[in-house]
Amino acid sequence: MHVETSEYVYDGSRTTRPAPGTTWADAPCPALRADAAGAVVDVNAAAGALLPTARPRAPLADAVPAWLADAHRRFVTATRPTDGERRFGMVRGELAGRSFEARPTPAAAGEVVWWLVDDTELRLAEKALRTEQERTAFLAEASSTLLTSLNVDRCMEVTAELAARHLADAAVVVAPAARRHYPVAYAGPGGVVRRRSVHADPAAVPGLSEALQGFPPVPSRWIDPSLLPEWAVPEGLSQPVGSVVVTPLPGHGVPAGAVVLLRRDDHRAFDESEEVFARLFAARAGAALSAARLYAEQASITDTLMRDLLPPSLHQVNGVEFAGGYRASGAAERAGGDFYDVHPGEGPGEESLVVLGDVCGKGLDAAVLTGKIRNTVQALLPMAGDHQRVLDLLNGALVNSHHTRFATMVLASVRRSAGRVRLRLTSAGHPAPLIVRADGGVEEADTRGSLVGVLPRVTSRTVTADLAAGETCLLFTDGITEARGGPLGDELFGDGRLKSALAECAGLPAEAVVERIQMLASEWVGDRRHDDMAVVAITAPRTTHLSAVDGHTRGRFTA
Template sequence: MTTFEGSSRGSQGLALHVGASWTQAPYPALVADRAGGVLEVNTAAAALFPAALEGARLDDVVPAWLARAHRRVTSGGDPGGRTVAARGRHGDLTLEAHPTVGDNGDVVWWLVDDTDRLLAETALHDERERTAFLAEASTRLLASLNVDRCMEAVVGIAAEHLADAAVLVAPAAGKRHPVAAAVRGGPVVRTTGRIDPAAVPGLGEALRGFPPVPSRWIDPAALPDWAVPDGLDGPVGSVVVTPLPGHGVPAGALILLRRDEQTAFDTSEEVFARIFAARAGVALSAAHLYTEQASITATLMVELLPPKLGHVHGIEFAGGYRASRDTERVGGDFYDVHPSAAPDEETFAVLGDVCGKGLAAAVLTGKIRNTLQALLPLADDHGRLLKQLNGTLVTDRHARYATLVLASARRTGRTLRLRLTSAGHPRPLIVRHTGRVEEADTSGTLIGALPEVNARTAEVELQPGETCVLYTDGITEARGGPLGEVMFGEERLRAALAECAGMPAEAVVERLQMLASEWVGEGPHDDIAVLAITAPYGARLTAVDGHTPGRYTA
């Protein structure tokens, strides 16, 4: 701390107090007495406060915050008697003043230009806030792959953090544009209608993905009514229009609006709006892509998922399918039933197992099902049909092999006559009304692996209440049980079927599915498919149209 000697004033006093070099110090400095009178001013302080001359009053020549700080220091108002710095504005500068109190009560004020440091701290703080905002916004935007909810999130976040209101204009669907709008603190409103993008400067360009026009080029008073959300009180004072970049194609455009009394968007805010719009565009594009793929998947699922079955010409058909744990929807197991045109003709059914699982296997499943549909005129000769199908698969280098069971069923009076042909597949099991379970005497070569195939067809008769069960090895090879690694096996399957004697086809399938589910529990398993063909009880068919169940009387 500087020690002052005497009470002399003027240039000699300056030298006496702090030395002659003080006048050339790079920092502004001035000396004031207890009463607030200016005693000395160095060159830098004189340039900063031109009116600060010897004898002047601090209140008249320095900012009010510095005069107040001087009174606080000289009156002993600082905590514990310490001299603490003061900070305030002077023009465009932010100054920090550090006091040094002499023995006689005079105070030397050293002033430091703190403007750049504060600007840097403010910029760093703002950047941290913006980074945190963008991270939170990205999380909220990507939280849903629903296009409508994503649009709502975009305008909701923009109205809350970037402007007083926001309007999102999506690319036209036909001649109408989906629009979402929100005012800060209000709900999001979605509409679809015909709009003229040219009515908003830069909107048409933004929807085509061109760079945005500066906000100063847009006259807020010329905005059409649809571009100003209901609930925005007062006139619009500033507008920003920015594109929403997507994956290859624009995802739309975002309009930001501020009220007339608010500060206009500056350049940094426009840049930040574009950064947010880029993330919003990515989220919207992802939602659009997911929606498109989900629609395609749903369309394909109609063809790939097993059909619903019922009664056909006095024959009960029931099927059950459970995809592997790895896919949950589609896989390589399948079944189909193709009703005959007339009751006295054979209804053709097939159950198969394609090598592999998941979507790749499902694609081959679809190909086999479509090929079998085309080969239905050959269904009266199973061997010939299998040779044609095999030729189709062998010549396709992308196809994999498959195993099949073909069944042709026709009711003759009370008896159901079946022709069964296995192509490398587990043999069908016959459940007699006595509970005895028999194996159909059929075998053959799997399909798609060898140039030539051979198959032996078995003919079976079912009496009322008897069932033929076609199944894939997903049920017999399912691992589970008390230890979790034991296969369900054919013996358990036969025992379960023996308990199903006399049951309808649908009940047989439900029973097998329940047992398989209990056996595997939450463990992994392959695709499982079951098809049951039953000769129902009854002697006389009273109504048949090929689609609805017939009614029988004893």
């Protein structure tokens, strides 16, 4: 920059008093000259208007703010120049309610020219940019943190904790009512989050009842903090509440709740931009809470449906031991195409019906058909004594349905009599049951039949077998014998290996037999893909048990 003077042209390294009527007097940028003793030498018109007390020979400390006077004193007492030039960084301060940069230029005789540059708009823009950057980073953090959990309670806690840490002194998250009680999460200044269920009227908090219905929030200036009920204020606030924001948490179709932001009365009130930003945060929190609630509802529905699809736990019935085991084809699946059920007889000496089957296919589609088959068999229990009749009726139900899948099944009617267990076994397209005798011998039941759900009629053959004490009949699906694995990874587990494993289980309880077979099959396949696996063991108990006439008289030991 060049300023013409009466002596020479200023080139940024030295200067002297400008001639009257030159750029110095008319420069829009305020400028003043001060000597080394700290007195004002001259000011231009802009500086005169900005600093009315800055007159020639006036003490600089009386004419300018302290920050500028201090900067001048430090500048003139700095290093002594050898080449007529001093270099000094600019300083910044406020003047007349605005922000200025004061930039020094050394002049003759130790004087300094201070150019005052108004950077208020720049500072405001920088502050706004920093605020937006911080808010953007916070929203990114909030989205990431909120989406790490699909647990509703955890989402509420995270929402309250983030809001209290970044937006207010304390926060309260209120979920929709459950049986007239509102789940609430509190976060105070210390960062401690706690939850409880409150029986309260949301209308007691101005704007909360509307927010819970999804209506837009009311401005915080309309809310009187003194009207807040005790339950709406977290513990730990050292000062009374001075400012309140109530914002809805929008969800997927229905509101996910509301968040109440609180500031102490010794802090500034919420401004409009903060209320808008609170709504942006609430939108993300509401989406996360809505997703968590939807997941919880779907998980509850799934658990209810799975309760009827999953195989039951088995135990001893009418003096006969039953045990079952099931492993779905996928690690993330709970139900599939294999199934089993035990339908106990009405009393001692009555036959219990065991059903084990395998539906074509895997996953949920196959599980849906297994559910249909199991319900149909349940309805056909009055005819359980006639296996062929049960299979015919079940086959008719499947052939006439919209399903294109078929199933294989084995039925076993079981009754304990005279210390032995009598079996009637019928296979319909299913692997024949295996019987392990007390001496370790393994026999294959001679029963065969056609698939269920393919042809208009099912053909089958029913055979009988007796189990002595300690002997077991094993029903299994082809997921066991056709499991591929072993050292090379592609060898079938096979019938021979299953029979050898079963021979080692002679004399074991039913539960131990199932665990042994499942363990060997699982070790064989490792982490490779496999079909559903199901096994049921029917065992004649080796041990005696105590029976009693009623719950009080002495019983007797029976085999």
